[in-house]
């Protein structure tokens with residue numbers, strides 16, 4: 001292109017971010033350059049800090065900059081419940097809801113024979129150990145409603161058999177504010193199967 005190599009490198013890196021293609025990366029970089037003092041320098045500093053300190057929580061797999069993540073470090077979250085999610089993004093989504101008061105276990109994916117992802121890659125043995133060691137009474141499987149997600153949920157449920165822990169999963173069905181007319185057939189039949197007394 002016609003800009004300096006350093007700037008082209010930055011554009012190339014930005015273009016690898018989810019949701020940004022080459023065109024929007026170029027626009028974003030130009031914007032950063034124009035807002036050098038208020039945006040570019042603070043962003044560079046924030047990136048540097050996170051790059052130096054970010055790591056996986058050794059207990060649950062959440063991202064953290066400390067020894068344990070904030071949720072694992074918070075004794076009030078030790079209510080005997082562990083919510084199993086596929087990804088940190090799912091943990092963040094659950095936290096946005098604010099309804100769950102327990103702790104998490106982030107798998108980092110789903111079982112997949114195709115991609116050779118086995119139970120140990122997903123810290124499933126760690127989960128079984130946590131259930132035993134942390135006095136867990138309920139494991140909530142909040143995995144995605146995909147084939148791999150549900151296969152993984154069944155595998156975990158089987159691994160936890162005999163531990164005495166209650167195993168539940170999130171209800172699937174009509175979203176708040178949802179209109180039946182706009183839902184796909186799978187969602188409607190899942191909602192019908194999960195119906196409850198009115």
Ligand SMILES: [Zn+2]
Nearest residue numbers: 057060069072
């Ligand atoms: Zn943690």
